[in-house]
Amino acid sequence: MKAFTVLEGPAAPLLRPNINTDIIIRIERLRDFSGDKLGPYCFESWRYKRDGTEDPAFVLNKPPYREARIMLGGENFACGSSREAAVWALQAFGIRCVIAPSFGDIFYSNCFQNGVLPVVLPAKTVEALAAEVEATQGKGKIKIDLERCIVTSPSGKESSFTLDAMLREAMLKGADQIDLTRAREPQIAAFQDRDRQRFPWLYTAGTSSA
Amino acid sequence: MAGQTLFDKIWDRHVVSDMGDGYALLHVSRHLMHDGGSEAFKALKQRGLPVRNPDLTFATFDHVISTLPGRTAETNPALTQRLYSMRVDAKAAGVRLFDLGEPGQGIVHVIGPELGLTLPGTLLVCGDSHTCTHGGMGALAFGIGSSEVVHVLATQTIVQRRPGKMRATFEGKRPVGVTPKDMILHLIGVIGAAGGTGYAMEYAGSAIRDLDIEGRLTICNLSIELGAKCGMIAPDETTFAHLKDRLYAPKGDAWEAAVADWRTLPSDPDAVFDREVAIDVADIAPQITWGTSPEHVVGVDARIPDPMTVGDADRRTALQAALEYMGLEGGKPIAGTPVDWVFIGSCTNSRISDLRAAAAIAKGRQVASTVRAWVVPGSENVKRQAEAEGLDQVFKQAGFEWREPGCSMCLAMNNETVPPGQRSVSTSNRNFVGRQGPGARTHLASPPMAAAAALAGHIVDVRTL
Numbered sequence: 309m310k311a312f313t314v315l316e317g318p319a320a321p322l323l324r325p326n327i328n329t330d331i332i333i334r335i336e337r338l339r340d341f342s343g344d345k346l347g348p349y350c351f352e353s354w355r356y357k358r359d360g361t362e363d364p365a366f367v368l369n370k371p372p373y374r375e376a377r378i379m380l381g382g383e384n385f386a387c388g389s390s391r392e393a394a395v396w397a398l399q400a401f402g403i404r405c406v407i408a409p410s411f412g413d414i415f416y417s418n419c420f421q422n423g424v425l426p427v428v429l430p431a432k433t434v435e436a437l438a439a440e441v442e443a444t445q446g447k448g449k450i451k452i453d454l455e456r457c458i459v460t461s462p463s464g465k466e467s468s469f470t471l472d473a474m475l476r477e478a479m480l481k482g483a484d485q486i487d488l489t490r491a492r493e494p495q496i497a498a499f500q501d502r503d504r505q506r507f508p509w510l511y512t513a514g515t516s517s518a
Numbered sequence: 519m520a521g522q523t524l525f526d527k528i529w530d531r532h533v534v535s536d537m538g539d540g541y542a543l544l545h546v547s548r549h550l551m552h553d554g555g556s557e558a559f560k561a562l563k564q565r566g567l568p569v570r571n572p573d574l575t576f577a578t579f580d581h582v583i584s585t586l587p588g589r590t591a592e593t594n595p596a597l598t599q600r601l602y603s604m605r606v607d608a609k610a611a612g613v614r615l616f617d618l619g620e621p622g623q624g625i626v627h628v629i630g631p632e633l634g635l636t637l638p639g640t641l642l643v644c645g646d647s648h649t650c651t652h653g654g655m656g657a658l659a660f661g662i663g664s665s666e667v668v669h670v671l672a673t674q675t676i677v678q679r680r681p682g683k684m685r686a687t688f689e690g691k692r693p694v695g696v697t698p699k700d701m702i703l704h705l706i707g708v709i710g711a712a713g714g715t716g717y718a719m720e721y722a723g724s725a726i727r728d729l730d731i732e733g734r735l736t737i738c739n740l741s742i743e744l745g746a747k748c749g750m751i752a753p754d755e756t757t758f759a760h761l762k763d764r765l766y767a768p769k770g771d772a773w774e775a776a777v778a779d780w781r782t783l784p785s786d787p788d789a790v791f792d793r794e795v796a797i798d799v800a801d802i803a804p805q806i807t808w809g810t811s812p813e814h815v816v817g818v819d820a821r822i823p824d825p826m827t828v829g830d831a832d833r834r835t836a837l838q839a840a841l842e843y844m845g846l847e848g849g850k851p852i853a854g855t856p857v858d859w860v861f862i863g864s865c866t867n868s869r870i871s872d873l874r875a876a877a878a879i880a881k882g883r884q885v886a887s888t889v890r891a892w893v894v895p896g897s898e899n900v901k902r903q904a905e906a907e908g909l910d911q912v913f914k915q916a917g918f919e920w921r922e923p924g925c926s927m928c929l930a931m932n933n934e935t936v937p938p939g940q941r942s943v944s945t946s947n948r949n950f951v952g953r954q955g956p957g958a959r960t961h962l963a964s965p966p967m968a969a970a971a972a973l974a975g976h977i978v979d980v981r982t983l
Binding site: 323324325326328330331334335336339340353354358382383384387388389390391392395410412413414417418421422472473474485486489490492493495496499500503506507508509510511512513 | 534539547567596597634662663664668673712742743772775776836839931950953
């Protein structure tokens with residue numbers, strides 16, 4: 309996984325509540341294309357009109373936001389389907405950080421598997437960041453410093469955020485969770501020995517049926 | 519010290535290692551896979567790792583398969599290779615795959631409880647967000663992403679942060695025409711699509727205890743639409759009666775030992791929840807969604823909300839966008855809205871009791887000439903049971919199409935879509951923009967409400983039929 313330390317770039321505001329992962333990437337796109345090819349399809353239901361041309365009113369089609377590296381989202385951002393391709397599509401578009409008041413639970417976990425940083429800030433703070441960005445017609449950049457856990461607005465206002473130490477460390481190092489867990493293999497084996505004694509019926513499904 | 523909740527008890531018995539900060543490495547007692555799984559096997563192979571516990575993983579085909587009558591793996595040629603790969607990979611790994619036409623094949627969240635793979639007290643995961651369904655059996659079950667699927671295959675564990683605890687208590691007697699689907703849609707309408715975010719949800723109260731297992735699965739299925747980590751219902755005699763003699767349920771002495779253990783699982787009377795919500799079931803009318811989030815829901819006898827009455831600007835914009843997408847006007851009654859498609863199926867409402875309830879409405883009547891209506895049973899076993907009861911004939915005679923088991927038009931991953939601009943009443947779980955196909959307009963409802971809409975040709979209060 310790619311490490312995340314500091315990121316500075318244009319930020320696209322899309323503050324609607326309950327944006328779901330179906331909107332971020334349609335199911336047939338993730339079925340038909342590999343993750344790195346999903347950029348053109350990110351938010352396609354909103355980005356393109358029925359005839360396939362771009363909708364100029366949609367934020368990601370406006371010039372400074374076409375190069376967005378950060379997204380400012382609304383409450384419950386990326387709720388719904390577990391599709392990890394929602395993260396891949398954002399990433400393929402160029403976005404490596406989403407700042408929102410809250411996130412869909414599975415999307416939040418999926419971000420950490422891919423080096424995309426979800427930052428939780430109060431709704432008022434996200435709205436203030438969006439207002440500053442919009443006041444500069446998208447030219448004002450936002451900076452995220454994961455070492456210090458600070459988001460800096462275009463005018464230099466700092467907001468601190470919290471992130472669980474384990475997740476922060478894994479992001480800073482770009483650590484691989486499977487490798488980390490495999491290092492605990494003796495504990496897993498010991499757990500299963502105990503579990504088989506306590507709940508033997510959990511381990512007989514594969515054999516009891518035939 | 520306060521007592522423990524159902525959630526606490528199951529979480530604690532799966533902790534392999536405490537990772538601090540509320541995080542734990544948890545053992546996975548059951549892992550279910552669907553036809554998206556070949557990518558996970560590929561990723562595992564690339565790492566040179568074996569499946570750690572193939573006997574604890576079970577697979578089936580549901581998402582991409584065609585549900586056309588007489589379908590085979592070759593019916594959707596573009597998707598055939600994916601099914602072939604899954605067959606080869608599952609066999610090589612020693613993972614049991616329930617293949618097309620075989621009893622056991624079906625929507626992954628239908629077959630787990632049906633086969634007795636899903637047991638009370640288990641921690642069950644699957645790379646699908648509606649895995650919360652299995653909580654209706656008294657399991658701790660949640661959806662995971664595709665990287666996490668690889669992690670589970672490799673290690674039989676998952677890293678999780680302990681969520682908060684929330685309880686929704688449903689009391690009172692369900693009015694005629696009100697189903698479990700209406701109960702849970704109503705709750706989503708009350709607390710919102712983010713109302714459960716950060717929580718493990720437990721459903722309790724007399725109206726929950728009164729439900730059969732299939733109704734409980736429907737309730738828990740929509741937990742993710744509340745944003746909840748999982749939804750759970752304490753196991754009881756109803757659960758045990760459902761499980762006894764199921765193919766993969768414990769037998770003999772093991773059964774007795776298991777039931778004795780499962781009786782210890784319900785939340786202690788003095789257990790404390792971080793958030794509580796109470797619902798009076800007597801107040802609920804049959805529900806129907808009008809917008810593009812499950813929280814956009816009203817009683818079928820109510821009016822579509824008027825965005826101009828909403829103070830918050832972002833919310834108002836979202837409502838306006840939803841109405842525009844749906845081609846509806848705020849302030850108008852929802853009943854009477856013309857319908858083009860009806861879909862009865864999905865992991866929410868495709869079990870035998872759902873089909874019986876829809877068939878009871880359809881029997882002796884005719885689908886409106888302007889409507890195309892599908893019934894897609896949740897599993898091969900559900901299909902066979904329905905056919906043994908003659909439900910397929912009831913549906914066909916009424917003008918419904920009777921199809922093969924799969925996810926079908928719920929997520930439209932298998933090319934089965936509602937055409938752009940057309941309106942569907944669906945028993946599924948998501949009315950998101952484009953969910954049933956680009957430009958498709960979805961109204962979520964119960965199986966009887968969907969059947970009634972098919973007959974009437976428009977959204978109608980099933981109680982008036």
